[in-house]
Amino acid sequence: MLDLLQNLGRRGLGVFERLGRASLLLVQILSGLHTLLPRPRLVIQQVFSVGVLSLVIIVVSGTFVGMVLGLQGYNTLVDFGAEESLGVVVALSLVRELGPVVTALLFAGRAGSALTAEIGLMKATEQLSALEMMAVDPVRRVLAPRFIAGFISMPLLAAIFSAVGVLGGYFVGVGLLGVDEGAYWSQMQDKVDLYDDVYNGVIKSLAFGWVATWIAVFEGHDAVPTSEGVSRATTRTVVYTSLAVLGLDFVLTALMFGD
Amino acid sequence: MQQQDNDEPLVTIRDLTFRRDGRVIFDGVDLDIRRGRVTAIMGPSGTGKTTLLRLVGGQLRPERGSIRFEGEEITRAGRGRLYELRKRMGMLFQNGALLTDMNVYDNVAFPLREHTDLPEAMIRDLVLMKLEAVGLRGARRLMPSQLSGGMARRVALARAIALDPDMILYDEPFTGQDPISMGVLVRLIRTLNESLGLTSVLVSHDIAEAASISDYIYLLAGGRVVAQGTADELYESDSQWAQQFLKGLPDGPVPFHYPAPDYAGDLLAGGEGREAAA
Ligand SMILES: Nc1ncnc2c1ncn2[C@@H]1O[C@H](COP(=O)(O)OP(=O)(O)OP(=O)(O)O)[C@@H](O)[C@H]1O
Ligand SMILES: [Mg+2]
Helix, strand or coil, rough: CCEEEEEEEHHHHHHHHHHHHHHHHHHHHHHHHHHCCCCCCHHHHHHHHHHHHHHHHHHHHHHHHHHHHHHHHHHHHHHHHCCHHHHHHHHHHHHHHHHHHHHHHHHHHHHHHHHHHHHHHHCCCHHHHHHCCCCCCHHHHHHHHHHHHHHHHHHHHHHHHHHHHHHHHHHHHHHHHCCCHHHHHHHHHHCCHHHHHHHHHHHHHHHHHHHHHHHHHHHHCCCCCCCCHHHHHHHHHHHHHHHHHHHHHHHHHHHCCCC | HHHHHCCCEEEEEEEEEEEEEEEEEEEEEEEEEECCCCCECCCCCCCCHHHHHHHCCCCCCCCCEEEEECCCHHHHHHHHHHHHHHCCCCEECCCCCCCCCCCHHHHHHHHHHHCCCCCCCHHHHHHHHHHHCCCCCHHHHCCHHHCCHHHHHHHHHHHCCCCCCCCCEEECCCCCHHHHHHHHHHHHHHHHHHHHHCEEEEEECHHHHHHCCCEEEEEEEECCCEEEEEEEEEEECCHHHHHHHHCCCCCCCCCCCCCCHHHHHHHHCHHHHHHHHC
8 A cells, every 4th residue: 555655656756757857848949949040941841841741641631530520510410401501510620629639639640759759769879969069959959940840830730631621521511412512611601700710729739739749859858768768758759649639628628618 | 298298188087986877987087188199098898988978078967076178177067168168079979970860961061060150162171071081072972871880980080070179089989990991090080180189089999009099098997097008008017907908808807797696506596587487
C-alpha cells in the first residue's frame, strides 16, 4: 500500500518535472523567435516539410469525412423534410469541430511524429551537441523554426480540410442524393457566421497547432538519445497530442459555444 | 622551446572534479594546454577523454575546480559569453556529427553562414579550400549518409576549421582511416597547427601517430593524470602506467576489465540465464 502511494507520488512528481522542463523549453523557443525575422527561409523550409507534406493525407481524409457527413446528415434531415439544410450541417460540423480536431489528430500522426523523430535523432547522433559547440543555439536554429512552422501550418491545413470536406458533402448530397444545389450553398452562406463559427474554428486550430508542435518539439528534445528512446518519444508525441487536442477541444468548445 | 614555456597556457585546468550518475569520472585533474602546441590526451576507453573535451567546451559543468581559457573561467561563463568563446574553438566529434539534412558542401559552409556575412562567392572559396585540405573537394555534393565513417570525420574536420579557430579539439580523428588518409590527417593536424598558429588538443588511441605529432602527452586513468611528458619522456619513464599503456600490455595498473566479480565463480553461478528461464 505504502509502496503504491510512493510510486504514485514519484510518478506525479515526474509529470510535473516534465511539464516544468517543457515550459522552460517553450520560453526559450519564444525568446529566440526574433532571431528568425531576418531569416524567413528557415521557417519556410519547415512549413514545406511540416505543412505541404501533410497535404495529401489532409485532402484525402477531408474528402471522405465530408462525404460521410453528407450521407449521415441527409439520412437524418430527410426524416424531417429538412434536407435543404444539408449544406449548413456539413459546413458547421467541419468548421467548428471536425476540421480543427481531425486535422490536429492527423497532424500528430504525420508531422508531429516526424518532428519528434528528427529532433530526437539529431540529439542521438550528437548533431545538437555539435551545433552548440559551433556556437549555434539548437533551440533557436532547429526547434524554433519547426515550432513556428507547425503553428502556421495547422490553421491552413484545417481550412483546407474543411473546404475539401464541404465539397465532399456536396458531391454526396447534391450529386448522388439529389439535394437542391442552390439550397445547399445559399443556406450555408446564410447560417454560417464568420465571427462565431469561422473565427472560433481558426482559434481552435491555432491552439491545437501550438500544443501539437510544442509537444512534438519537446519530446524530441527531451528524448533519451538512443534508438529506443527516440521510438518511445515518437509514440508519446502521438498519444499526448491526441489526448491534449481532444481535452482542449472540449474546454474551448465550452468556452466558445457553451452559453 | 624554452621561451615558449614561459607563455601562459591557453587552457589551464586545476583540481577538476566531475561525477556522472554518482560515478567519479575526474578526481582532481590538473592539466595545461599550451599555445601553439599539440597536446595529446590518452587513456583507456571510458576514462573520460570525451567528457574532458566537453568540459573544456563548456557543455558540461564540473562539480569542482576551474577551467580557464585565456585566463577566463569557463565553468562560470554565462550562456552568451560561452557562445562567444566557442567561436574560437573547433571541435571534431568522435562520430563526425554532421548535419544529416544538408550535403557536404553546406555542412562545411554552415559555420561561415551562421557567423559571418561573407558573400556566397567567398564562402565557396573557403569551403573548397577546407575540403581540398582533407581531400574531399570532389565529394561536396554527397549527403552525409553517403559517406563512410572515415570520410564523415574528415568532412567534420573541414567544418571544424572553417572559422579558423584558435584551438581545435580532436576526438579520435584517426579511427576508421586507412593508412593513406591516416598519414595525410596526421600531417594535416601538424601543418594546421603550424601554419595557422593553432593550438590542438588530440584525443587518440593511436599511440604511434599521436606520439609522432604531439608536443606533450597526458595519460589519464582512473580519473587522474597518471603520467605526463613528451613522447620520449613517457617511453623512457619508469611509470608503470606509461609503460603498460604505450606497450599495450594487459597486465599492469590499468585494468582491462570493467569491475566484475571473480570469473570462475561468475561462470558457475549462472544467475541471468536461470532467472530468465524461470
Ligand atoms: N551521458 C552519460 N551519462 C552517464 N554516464 C556517461 C555519459 N556519457 C559518458 N558516461 C560515462 O562517462 C565515462 C567517460 O565517458 P567518455 O565518453 O568521456 O569516455 P572516453 O574516454 O571518451 O572513452 P572512449 O575512448 O571509448 O571514447 C564512461 O565511463 C561512461 O560510462
Ligand atoms: Mg570518447
